[in-house]
Amino acid sequence: xxxxxxxxTHTAADAVFKGLAFVSALIIFVIMxxxxxxxxxxxxxxxxxxxxxxLFSQHWNPVTEQFGALSSVYGTLVSTAIALVLxxxxxxxxxxxxxRLAPPSVSRYIGYAIELLAxxxxxxxxxxxxxxxxxxxxxxxxxxxENTLGFIPLFSGPPMxxxxxxxxxxxxxxxxxxxxxxxxxxxxxxxxIVTEAAYGMGSTTWEVTKxxxxxxxxxxxxxxxxLGLGRAIGETMAVTFVIGNNHNISASLFExxxxxxxxxxxxxxxxxxxxxxxxxxxxGLVLFVIxxxxxxxxxxxxxxxxxxxxxx
Amino acid sequence: MRLKSQTRRKSMDVLLxxxxxLSSLIGVFFLGWILLVIIRQGAAAINWDFFTKLPAPPGGExxxxxxxxxxxLYMTLLAAAVGVPxxxxxxxxxxxxxxxxxxxxxxxxxxxxMMGIPSIIMGLFxxxxxxxxxxxxxxxxxxxxxxxxxxxxxARTTEDMLTLVPHSLRESALxxxxxxxxxxxxxxxRAAKNGLITGVLLAVARISGETAPLLFTALxxxxxxxxxxxxxxxxxxxxFNYAMSPxxxxxxxxxxxxxxxxxxxLSTTILARLILRGKKA
Numbered sequence: 001x002x003x004x005x006x007x008x009t010h011t012a013a014d015a016v017f018k019g020l021a022f023v024s025a026l027i028i029f030v031i032m033x034x035x036x037x038x039x040x041x042x043x044x045x046x047x048x049x050x051x052x053x054x055l056f057s058q059h060w061n062p063v064t065e066q067f068g069a070l071s072s073v074y075g076t077l078v079s080t081a082i083a084l085v086l087x088x089x090x091x092x093x094x095x096x097x098x099x100r101l102a103p104p105s106v107s108r109y110i111g112y113a114i115e116l117l118a119x120x121x122x123x124x125x126x127x128x129x130x131x132x133x134x135x136x137x138x139x140x141x142x143x144x145x146e147n148t149l150g151f152i153p154l155f156s157g158p159p160m161x162x163x164x165x166x167x168x169x170x171x172x173x174x175x176x177x178x179x180x181x182x183x184x185x186x187x188x189x190x191x192x193i194v195t196e197a198a199y200g201m202g203s204t205t206w207e208v209t210k211x212x213x214x215x216x217x218x219x220x221x222x223x224x225x226x227l228g229l230g231r232a233i234g235e236t237m238a239v240t241f242v243i244g245n246n247h248n249i250s251a252s253l254f255e256x257x258x259x260x261x262x263x264x265x266x267x268x269x270x271x272x273x274x275x276x277x278x279x280x281x282x283x284g285l286v287l288f289v290i291x292x293x294x295x296x297x298x299x300x301x302x303x304x305x306x307x308x309x310x311x312x
Numbered sequence: 313m314r315l316k317s318q319t320r321r322k323s324m325d326v327l328l329x330x331x332x333x334l335s336s337l338i339g340v341f342f343l344g345w346i347l348l349v350i351i352r353q354g355a356a357a358i359n360w361d362f363f364t365k366l367p368a369p370p371g372g373e374x375x376x377x378x379x380x381x382x383x384x385l386y387m388t389l390l391a392a393a394v395g396v397p398x399x400x401x402x403x404x405x406x407x408x409x410x411x412x413x414x415x416x417x418x419x420x421x422x423x424x425x426m427m428g429i430p431s432i433i434m435g436l437f438x439x440x441x442x443x444x445x446x447x448x449x450x451x452x453x454x455x456x457x458x459x460x461x462x463x464x465x466x467a468r469t470t471e472d473m474l475t476l477v478p479h480s481l482r483e484s485a486l487x488x489x490x491x492x493x494x495x496x497x498x499x500x501x502r503a504a505k506n507g508l509i510t511g512v513l514l515a516v517a518r519i520s521g522e523t524a525p526l527l528f529t530a531l532x533x534x535x536x537x538x539x540x541x542x543x544x545x546x547x548x549x550x551x552f553n554y555a556m557s558p559x560x561x562x563x564x565x566x567x568x569x570x571x572x573x574x575x576x577x578l579s580t581t582i583l584a585r586l587i588l589r590g591k592k593a
Binding site for chain 2: 010011013014016017018020021022023024025027028029031032034035038039041042090093094096097098101102110113114116117119120121122123124125126127128130131132173176180204205206207209230231233234235236237240241261264265268269281284287288291292294295296298299
């Protein structure tokens with residue numbers, strides 16, 4: 001019974017294949033849970049020693065073994081905020097150009113160039129940032145900002161080049177391709193019948209954009225912002241090169257600071273003391289929880305977007 | 313409603329167009345600036361020795377990063393060997409078996425979250441399970457932390473690409489009596505071939521330029537990577553260490569390594585795009 005035999009092996013092979021696929025999916029789930037558990041387990045020393053105070057203490061002194069996450073969390077949030085403030089309007093405006101204004105051939109090549117920004121490795125942004133962009137900031141941009149906006153504490157201080165502002169600008173460049181890609185897709189989703197109706201009533205492109213396109217696409221645009229936020233907040237190497245690595249919180253954006261990721265990158269291999277190491281891992285845990293929450297929020301937001309798309 | 317003057321409306325419109333055009337130029341300008349700097353600075357460091365020799369001591373002459381090039385290759389290959397099959401099987405599960413199941417939805421969600429987890433966290437996780445337990449840094453740990461990065465990307469692209477394959481194709485093959493696994497590997501995979509290759513190439517390009525997950529796993533080493541059981545030299549951590557050093561010859565080598573890694577990543581990315589476009593044409 002050749003046919004029967006082969007069908008039995010087929011069934012067995014099918015079961016094995018399905019099993020493998022299922023186990024692979026399971027492994028991914030186990031890894032995610034494993035990361036969470038491992039990080040908590042490995043930072044137990046620091047959690048026990050500092051408790052919730054870890055999050056609100058600015059002290060970071062390996063010699064006296066006082067560790068607090070505040071300056072790193074602050075730096076992470078501030079550099080990310082600078083990146084978003086710069087990248088979001090820029091990418092909306094680029095997306096608008098690519099979708100509505102540019103001729104198709106120009107749009108394709110410029111779009112391609114913007115996408116290539118995402119392919120450049122983080123450490124390359126770091127090299128360029130430290131050796132080329134930071135000196136440029138120190139010589140031209142920061143003196144200019146100080147002279148024009150220096151009355152605001154944000155823009156006063158020694159023009160050293162490296163620091164919070166430079167890190168934020170480089171982060172903005174790094175997230176630009178991602179936010180632009182999302183916004184481009186979102187703008188393309190706006191039905192042409194809606195925009196054409198507005199044009200037909202005599203609106204200019206500016207009016208169509210402000211009153212029709214952007215309100216229509218708002219949910220998706222916010223989704224793009226979430227994506228940029230998630231990208232920027234855990235970015236490590238480029239920030240480590242240019243942020244200056246200083247555990248102080250300062251009002252000036254010119255001052256050196258640090259972020260969670262840059263602190264890890266700089267200090268981890270030097271940390272020999274168990275409590276020091278454990279505190280660094282707890283910093284990692286904080287970053288993990290923040291990014292996890294951002295991803296969940298983005299997921300829920302996008303689900304809302306899909307739902308509203310289904311209704312219309 | 314008060315009507316705005318025609319000139320004001322027109323000028324707002326022109327302003328918008330100019331700003332949109334300039335924004336695009338800003339993006340292109342920075343890409344050009346970065347690439348130009350990397351090529352100009354890096355070209356000075358590239359010669360035959362750069363690919364074949366061990367690093368020179370600080371302040372010394374000559375030498376190369378042959379060990380780091382090899383180490384990066386080994387670890388990227390290890391990561392691909394672990395991450396690609398696992399990711400593809402997960403994609404198969406999501407597209408072929410668990411498309412509408414609750415576990416499928418949970419896995420899909422996990423993959424999306426995992427893609428957003430910073431790469432340095434992956435390094436930290438592998439450090440706690442593969443470095444602390446063994447007691448020293450190793451190339452295997454580096455390879456596995458890269459595998460964790462490639463895994464969700466490959467799973468996601470595989471699912472996307474397999475979902476694009478029309479159901480009628482699967483049904484005809486199944487109707488001919490082909491078993492499910494053969495339909496998946498022989499028919500569905502073949503139909504989605506270009507997309508899958510593109511996805512894998514993009515994922516490999518992305519991890520080969522990663523630094524953060526290697527910092528506390530592979531570390532770095534001045535020796536040849538004879539085994540992955542020891543700290544392993546790699547290009548990206550070498551760039552980090554050398555760039556932060558005060559020695560002129562090390563900084564030059566860091567620029568050379570930057571050029572090499574940028575060229576490799578960009579050409580792989582462009583190749584992947586061309587493969588995908590070749591399919592459409």
